[in-house]
Amino acid sequence: MDLEEMQRSVENPRSRVLVAEAVKCYQNGLYRASLVSLWVAVVSDLTYKIKYLSDTGDRNAKKILDRLIKGLDEDNVPSVQSYERELLSKAEKELEIILKHEKEQLDRLSKDRNRCAHPAYDSNLDLFVPDAEQVRAHLAAAYRIVFSQRPIAGKALIEQLHEQLRGFHWAHSKESFLDIFFTPARGTVKSNIVKSLINMSVSSDEGGDVVERSSEAVYWIAEESRSDFEDALKSVLGARSFGFEKLIKAFGLYGSFPEFWSALGNGNKIQLEQYFVKMESVKLSKSLLEIKPIIYGVPCLEEFSNALRKMFENAEAADFAELVELTDEYSLAGPSVIKRLQKASSFVEARAQWKILVRYGKSMDAESINSLREAIEYNDEKHRSQVSSAFNCMSSLESLYCDISSSDEVANEWKKLVIYLNEQGEHNLEQSVFAELLKPIEDSE
Incomplete structure (x- = not known):
């Protein structure tokens, strides 16, 4: 020493x-x-x-x-x-x-x-x-x-948490995590646990599993106690050591929470506005591909969510497949995928967009399925059925279908889509998971 x-x-x-x-x-x-x-x-x-x-x-x-x-x-x-x-x-x-x-x-x-x-x-x-x-x-x-230590209460519990976050297996459900690490802890220790988790979730020194686990734990705590979540955000975001790259990652992870914006502070908000709202879309997409923030949910503030949608819409073809890996939120990137499907002029291009669309299955609603059908119909007319031919013997479409919730509205739009595809004669959908959907649609008042 x-x-x-x-x-x-x-x-x-x-x-x-x-x-x-x-x-x-x-x-x-x-x-x-x-x-x-x-x-x-x-x-x-x-x-x-x-x-x-x-x-x-x-x-x-x-x-x-x-x-x-x-x-x-x-x-x-x-x-x-x-x-x-x-x-x-x-x-x-x-x-x-x-x-x-x-x-x-x-x-x-x-x-x-x-x-x-x-x-x-x-x-x-x-x-x-x-x-x-x-x-x-x-x-x-x-x-x-x-x-060398900062004054942090709950040191043993936090070290145990860090060890499990970085371990080979993370076996916690929301209930088990809260029961072991959060609910029994007193006020100061709770605060330190949340701050520690937020810092780990935006750290470039941690692996992908640790980021995913720690941010998931923060979400559980936010559902349990919004006040603890907001207080911890204020403390972490206000620290001098919290740099710009961490701010971008925090935006991606927690920007869908109103508490993020109330905890942000004017200086940090101005930085985010300069970056997301005022930066040119293609430049923004290339910058985000360097930082690689995970974007959970839709940002609360409309100017930020619109900026992200515009970025996906205008992204260069070479960047698009990598860019959509940043989010599973259909409303941000999904419409741009469907537009690219609609315009696909080759089998390879259409197949690439099909593969991307599958990741958004859980987020797609009836309106999204309707947009998808209209895009396929347009492509069949303008580009000789590249999209209809490209869903790889139905595997992509079946994956998409299995991921989507089964509300009446969604099921009805799926019927329309499957009936249309079956009529094109590219694949025999009557011998697939879609057979039930090929029954005639009953009109409802």
């Missing part, structure tokens, strides 16, 4: 001064003084973290801090000593800002500090003097556990 780099990396500037004192003592061979100074730095830094948690609404932290301040105001030495003596236990069990094994390491530092601050003899009446290796080990542990 580089001691100079360690000092520069200490999170709290007030702690940085205290750590520098401990390091200076160590570098000058004053090992007992170094451990005494290091313990002072640890206690001070943990106290700063407790104050931060108290200021941000953690009731347990406020209770601990109020007791310390009362003892200081009343010059109650036993009370202040009790605070220092109980600090590590409260940090682990009540505040959850350190883990059990980390407390054990800091307990060893506390014990060695006491042996350095007071005459501590062995059986030969020799004073305890730590060696350089012991002191350096304590410095490294204190930095890793305390000085």
Whole structure:
């Protein structure tokens, strides 16, 4: 561990001064003084973290801090000593800002500090003097556990969550996730869990599975508690470290929630407007293909959803297949797929659009199916039935049909489409999953 780099990396500037004192003592061979100074730095830094948690609404932290301040105001030495003596236990069990094994390491530092601050003899009446290796080990542990960490409550639970998110299997349903990680947690821990999940969902350092799992968990929490979701968004979006690329990814994942826009802040909203609304469509599509945000749902604000629809409509043919991979929302990209089907002048082009259309099956309504039939009819007339010929022996059409809900309106439009295709004679639909749909349509009042 580089001691100079360690000092520069200490999170709290007030702690940085205290750590520098401990390091200076160590570098000058004053090992007992170094451990005494290091313990002072640890206690001070943990106290700063407790104050931060108290200021941000953690009731347990406020209770601990109020007791310390009362003892200081009343010059109650036993009370202040009790605070220092109980600090590590409260940090682990009540505040959850350190883990059990980390407390054990800091307990060893506390014990060695006491042996350095007071005459501590062995059986030969020799004073305890730590060696350089012991002191350096304590410095490294204190930095890793305390000085390099931000004040986050619920550390053990969050680490368990991260481990499962990055694991081989993610076996949680909404109910099991909430029961294990969210519902039992107290307020501050809940907030930290949501913030952690949002940050993971927009991180370029995480793999696709982690992004998908963490964003899914955020959706579950949003359904359970919109206030926790919105508060976490405000905190994450307002952080200085939240860069523009993360903002674009957050827009894609959470822009369909009104809470995203209320949490956004004017500066971030202006950036999004400049990017999505005011940027030329083709340029926007190429930029999004570099960032690759996942777009869930339709953005709440109409100017943004319209900008995305326009982008899909105007995207270059070479980019379109990759661009539609960004969203499963039919209303954003689906109409552009149908338009391209309608204009397809070759079998290869039509087949490519069929394959794309299948991904939007679950989102297609009766109006969408009607548009699809009209597009096929137009193509049959203008381009010699490229679309009718291209659905690959019905496999694409069957996949699309199996994905679509079976409301009466949707079923009726499917009947019209299947009857039309059957009449063209390209395929024998009477021997397919569509046989039931070929029965005559009954007029309804």
